[in-house]
Amino acid sequence: MTHQQASDPDRVPARTEPDDARGDAQRRIGVEVEFGGLSARDAADxxxxxxxxxxxxxDAHRFELAGTSLGDIRIELDSKYVHSDADASAFEKTVRRVAGDVSGPIIPTELITDPLPVEDLPKIDRLLDSLAKAGAVGTEQPHLACGVHLNIEWTDTDVRSILRILQAYLLMAPALRDDIEPDRTRTLLPFIGRFPKAYQMKVLDPDYHPDFTQFVADYCQANPTKNRELDLLPLLASIDHEAVETALGEKPSAVRPTFHYRLPNSLIGAEGWSISREWDRWRCVEMLAAKDERLQEGLREFRDNRETSDALGTLKRMFAEVVGK
Structure with missing residues (x-):
């Protein structure tokens, strides 16, 4: 995606409800942004x-900032192989430091925030502007496959609410991908993998009404990995850790009450791009999920058209209706 494309207002979903009507003031989001061009140390400064x-x-490639005006922030090279625990031997620390020194140019640096009120997202955007001015770049360096992850807090543990979000996301995912145009390198790597087709068919069936245990079992069987464009494992594990561990056959790597949305590009420095716009895109998914009659209509249309070329047209039309385009 070019910077000109990123700044085209026609490609960005318009807000269709006032902020207070959407309850944004009560929402919190954790933000993860990957970039190149700056070391973790320089970015921390x-x-x-x-x-x-x-x-x-x-450690040599991980820095933690406590007590910032946006809470605690961690900045690190995005690889577990270059980091060492505090009690690691001197030899291990040296090996991992050297590994980070050597691989730094081909591994993204990542900035990770604690959960923040939605109203603070413009402050994150200003921070990213400052990092860009200091030399940080996103998908300008395609070999880094830089992305943005939003950890969207979700407090409703009813499986029906989670299922509706997943259904709305799957219905809108083709149009979201068209709108975002994920970086080519990112689409070739596994980190934002699509959901298996058979699983999509199962979830988008209007007659799919699992209880929580069955939903977890179905999800984990089809998606035993965090590498999905929308990772549900942290949220499901926060509700019932044992159910997820049983279904996966191992302990989940992350446990937090959030949808882990991984699709957006990191376009640091691109005119017109912002974390706030990515949040607007996500809110379109929630808006569709909240309109039960329209969601059920979309599920039925998808079921009726899924064997034809009309299926994708149905999804794109629904996206256009929800975002007001």
């Missing part, structure tokens, strides 16, 4: 210069 806080060095 930029964050401290703008937001304050104290920098603590966890």
């Amino acid at each position: 930029v964050v401290q210069g703008l937001l304050g806080g104290e920098i603590a060095k966890a």
Whole structure:
């Protein structure tokens, strides 16, 4: 995607409800942004210069900032192989530091926030602008496959509410991909994998009404990985850790009450791009999920058309209706 494409207002979903009507003031989101061009150390200095806080060095390629004006923030090279625990041997620390030094140019640096009120997203955008001015770049470096993850807090543990979000997302995913145009390198790597087709058919069946245990079992059997464009494992594990562990056959790697939305590109420095716009795109999914009659109509249309070329047209039309385009 070019910077010009990113700034085209016709490609960005319009808000169709006022903020207070959507309840954004009560929502919280954790933000993860990948970028190249700056080391973790240099990026930490930029964050401290703008937001304050104290920098603590966890290891050579991971820095933690406590007490910033946006809460605690971690910045690190995005690879588990270059980080060491505090009690690791001196030899292991040296090996991992050297591994990070060597691989730094081909591994993204990642900035990770604690859950933030939605109203603070413009502050994240200003921070990303500062990082861009200091040399951070996103998908300008295609070999890094830089992306943005939104950890969207979700407090409703009713399986029906989670299922509706997943159904709405699957119905809108083709149009979201068209709108976002994920970086080519990212689509070739497994990190934002699509849901298996057979699983999509199961979930988009209007007659699919699982209880929570069955939903977890179905999800984990088809998606035993975090590498999905919308990762539900952290949310499901936060509700019933044992059910997820049983279904996966191992402990889940992350447990938090959030939808882990992984599709957006990281377009740091691109004119017109922002985290706030990615949040607007996500809100379109929630808006469709909240309109039960329209959602059920979409499920029926998809079922009736899924064997024809009309299926994708149905999904794109629904997206256009929801975002007001």
